[in-house]
Amino acid sequence: MEIIYSNNLSVQDYCRLRRTVEFYDIPEEHVKRALDRSDFIVVATVDDITVGMARIIEDGTQVFVMDVVVDPEYQGNDIGRGLMEKIREYIDSTDYDRMIVNLITDDTKVAFYEKVGYQKEVGMRLWLERS
């Protein structure tokens, strides 16, 4: 399987990929804004189909990694690792002295992130929703 990594992610592919892993839907106008404001986006493509994505925001001292998703039909092919490696290459290309790379995940994904160098620490979230 040839996996091609690039940086162009459409709103439609973002929404479709989130649905493949049963993440909640986000309105398209909010997705557009989120993608526009991302500092780096990586996309994995197989046979011209977008099968994986990840994105970050960063300020030169800290990074937040978001939306690491591989379509379940393509999981287990090192695509998640590839996405995380591309993020690491991007970060290494910046001029940081010290960089803290943050993400939040659940217990079922800890082993995956440990394999690409992350350590488990306590994270906290405030979930807000307008009714």
Ligand SMILES: CC(C)(COP(=O)(O)OP(=O)(O)OC[C@H]1O[C@@H](n2cnc3c(N)ncnc32)[C@H](O)[C@@H]1OP(=O)(O)O)[C@@H](O)C(=O)NCCC(=O)NCCS
């Ligand atoms: C987590 C996810 C991105 C991993 O993608 P993937 O392409 O299947 O992962 P890879 O094939 O690159 O796996 C790399 C290594 O991590 C391991 N790994 C992957 N997912 C794992 C999991 N859930 N638990 C334990 N190990 C895992 C693989 O076995 C592999 O290890 P190896 O090198 O020893 O063989 C993918 O399962 C996914 O999209 N999940 C649903 C969305 C999600 O929850 N994303 C995380 C949001 S925080």
